[in-house]
Amino acid sequence: MKLVYENRGEKLGIARLDLNDRIADAIAKAELDPDKEALLEKLLGQDYEVITADDRLDKLANDFVEHCATRWESGKSMLVCIDKITCGRMYQRIIPRWKEKIAKARGYALLKQGELLATEMGDLGMARQFAAEIERANKDAESAG
Numbered sequence: 283m284k285l286v287y288e289n290r291g292e293k294l295g296i297a298r299l300d301l302n303d304r305i306a307d308a309i310a311k312a313e314l315d316p317d318k319e320a321l322l323e324k325l326l327g328q329d330y331e332v333i334t335a336d337d338r339l340d341k342l343a344n345d346f347v348e349h350c351a352t353r354w355e356s357g358k359s360m361l362v363c364i365d366k367i368t369c370g371r372m373y374q375r376i377i378p379r380w381k382e383k384i385a386k387a388r389g390y391a392l393l394k395q396g397e398l399l400a401t402e403m404g405d406l407g408m409a410r411q412f413a414a415e416i417e418r419a420n421k422d423a424e425s426a427g
Contacts, residue, residue, distance in 0.1 A: 334368050343375035351383050390419055 332338070350359045361376075363369035397412035 330364070333364055334371070339368070339371055339375055343372060343379055346372075346376060347379040347383055386419075390416065393419065 363372055393412055393416045397409050400408035400412055
């Protein structure tokens, strides 16, 4: 499977154009191994705080869920974090967003099923009600996202 890195920072408004170079330099200087993780944090200094800021992680979690939900047929996804702590923090942000996304998708599927069943039974009034509810759900989703 081909590994592709997609920098989504500019889309999210959290891009730091020199960040990759600064991180690469810090890692090269640290000759990173498990014992030198503390040295990496020290070399990154304020960049670590910027990279792991709550607001930034929230934006990344939202984007990750939306991005993966819309591209699920095209392959697998992987989230790479700067350290284990940040990975755990991202997990705590992603899981509730996934559950919400799944609940919305299930609700939409049930509405669509109801519309199809009502149409098959010849109850056009009920089918129209389901169709109107689906349209309302779509509008709500557009305004929320």
